[in-house]
Amino acid sequence: MNYDDWKLASPDTESCELISPCCGSEFTDYINNENFGQYKCDHCGEDFDEPTEDYEYQQQMLDDIAEARADEARDMGH
Numbered sequence: 001m002n003y004d005d006w007k008l009a010s011p012d013t014e015s016c017e018l019i020s021p022c023c024g025s026e027f028t029d030y031i032n033n034e035n036f037g038q039y040k041c042d043h044c045g046e047d048f049d050e051p052t053e054d055y056e057y058q059q060q061m062l063d064d065i066a067e068a069r070a071d072e073a074r075d076m077g078h
Contacts, residue, residue, distance in 0.1 A: 018051040
């Protein structure tokens with residue numbers, strides 16, 4: 001799938017996988033001390049409230065890279 005098709009595709013176009021928002025890894029469900037359902041990242045061990053879909057995580061990483069590059073370019077200009 002090319003970039004334009006991917007960008008215009010709905011999440012239902014491809015199967016989505018739920019992953020941890022911190023590392024994009026698999027996670028484990030558990031009940032915390034307050035009896036609330038939580039999740040724990042299997043890679044880094046961070047706790048979180050809601051998993052994210054893989055395509056959202058990938059887009060967030062691309063946005064973070066673009067922002068870092070823009071900051072770097074701005075810093076080099078000064």
